[in-house]
Amino acid sequence: MAELSAVQPPETVFDDVEVPAVIHRIARGRPLRPVWRNALGGLTYEMPGFFVKFAPEGSGLPLRQEAERLAWASRFTPVPRVVDAGEDASGFWMLTEALPGRSAVDARWRANPEKAVQAIAYGLRQLHENLPVDECPFDWGVEYRLERSPRDLSHADEPHRSIPIDVAWARATDPPPVDQLVVCHGDACSPNTLLGDDGEWSGHVDLAALGTADRWADLAVASWALNWNYGPGWEPLFFTTYGIEPDPERIAYYRLLWDLGP
Template sequence: MTPSLFSGRPSDSVTVPGVVQAIAGGDTITPVWQNELGGLTFRLENRRGITRYAKWVAAGTPEIDLAAEAERLAWARQWVVVPQVIEQSADDEGSWLVTSAVPGRSAVDSRWIADPKTAAAAIGRGLRVLHDALPVDTCPFDWSTERRLTRAYERVAAGEQPSGQALKRRHPHVTDPVAQIAEPPPIDRLVVCHGDACAPNTLLHDDGAFSAHVDLGSLGVADRWADLAIGAWSTEWNYGPGYADVVYEAYGIDPDPERIAYYRLLWDMS
């Protein structure tokens, strides 16, 4: 995700929601991630070495739909390695999703921050695995440009879009962002996209091979460049410049400047 307020490992002082404490029972609870909307992820480990993950988001956070993520995980799990859903529910304070652990470390683990080229290659290979494995024709989920444009226009109307100054820094050649997102490039190839292909959501085995994806709450059918543009862009946020082309090469595709620019702008606007 693009960091606006905070996205990363939370401080040790984070408050563990009561429902997460109840789910954990006697398990050790470790905060492992906080997104920019305040959603929290906790690792739950018991004495037998069994690990689960609990995601929690406060009520009234419509941008994060854990019930929708549970549906997508259950569907995608038929073809690719993703966490298994153990429990999903909600109460007046928030909603939560409990999943099994899957092998591997996040591409932003310190192990891979120290070896960004290997991590970037795994991001590219992982997206290729996902795009080739998930069946477009039977996918019930949509992440199309049309749907995302609707959200972008809602944000513009509500005054929630990124400020002109921020957009100018991230998209220096854009003069009229609303007009430019209204003219998407032709579809290259429809695939089932991850929907949040940023580096933290790719897991690697210790030998550097791609392992699995996590955080599939926006998974749906779209042009593959909607994932590729963001997956490669996120290497700049997490590792610094110079690794975007590693993602494209590992995926097996040449960079497409027009589609990359468009889907990065749409990402920020929607």
């Protein structure tokens, strides 16, 4: 689950957490491999051919929201197909089919960042082109996000952390005009793109924030995340591969909005 900023990845591989009873029931004796533990208590396990996510009751993790978005998006683009989902007193769970490929931040692709960056840009372009805006029931536009913002930059990346919150909020509430409305991923950071063994884009994961917005809402963050995961210097290749000239005004705006959350 990547609901929080990837500047400081909130997930850690784990093997010291008791498997929730509902996950044991879903597994039905199949082997479980712990994959991620979210800072808010969310758990992800892999079992043969599937992944299962669990959001504890009261965690606030938008797993139900992600299940709804995956069910819609899977008709148009390669994302995990929801096999089943449900909840009990302990929390909400979601079972999805595994997609082929490895995360773009897998050690194999960290060692070959050029291929990873190209796949990230190409995959994002495909997602923007293939998801039908007119049919999308989900919103991720500026107004939607500002209504849910905690108005807090204490955990933001520099240079945003040093901006007075009233100044940042004034900037955030004065957005640039929409360039092109698309269905955005909502968390287009590098880990959420998958690559096949041939280095080609194979799908996207973690779509809890998917919704309609200016394409720069994704582009600004996807390009920014390259610095966090591969080091500086990869943004030109990203924009060239996507097929667009950088827009400094929109990039600056949507990076600030990202740090203001959610």
